[in-house]
Amino acid sequence: MTESPLSALVLFSGGQDSTTCLFWAKQQFEKVVALGFRYGQKHDVELKQASLIAEKANVPFHVIDITGMLKGSALTEHNKDVSAQHELNPELPASFVPGRNAVFLTIATSYAYTHGITDIVGGMCQADYSGYPDCRRVFVDSLQTSMTLALDNDVRIHTPLMYKSKAEAWKLAYELGVLEIVRDLSHTDYNGDRTTYNEWGYGRLDNPASILRAKGYEEAKQKGWLG
Secondary structure, eight states, X not given: OOOOTTEEEEEOOSSHHHHHHHHHHHHXXXXXXXXXXXXXXXXXXXXXXXXXXXXXXXXXXXXXXXTTTOOSSTTTSTTSOTTSBOXXXXXXXXXXXXXXXXXXXXXXXXXXXXXXXOEEEOOOOSTTOTXXXXXXXXXXXXXXXXXXXHHTSOOEEEOTTTTOOXXXXXXXXXXXXXXXXXXXXXXXXXXXXXXXXXTTEEOOSSSHHHHHHHHHHHHHHHTTTTO
16 A cells, blocks of 8 residues: 655654654655664664654554674674774764665665655754764765665655754754653664763763764753753
């Protein structure tokens, strides 16, 4: 059974950005489904949080296991330092997972096609992308074109956070009325820590993801964007 043309599939990790995008999609589309990936990530607790958030949002959530497909990252080789430089390219962070968004988006558009969905939503962010080249809009546009050709069917990939800073992402969460959900339930910490609670959520400031999240929250608060 196919979905309505007003349906969207959200790439959903359970992190701050994808959680914000999930609720953005719920305002934009009549029906939303969420798709997550288990790829051997060090912080796989994010999928547990994703399930809790999807349930609260009343959105169907499915996880595809591709463990072993993606390597060459401190997120998949758990003995490596997530705060270091990437071993193959010192211009990139160690947390860069080669080909991750290409794989995720390709699988997602194929999955969506079988459900009659042509609108994909992702939390990629170019303005604040932590050095990940596969988070740039130019890459997303190229993948959108390729999948449209591959499926002979129009594919639209929406990236609501693409040109927003992390502070602006917090602001959007507030405007969507889900600041508490994003803060308390989403997971960003690369080391998987959910024992330490802060004003900006769970995690420790010993990895780039938590540092970026904390700085963004503080900036948004100082600008009066969080109420």
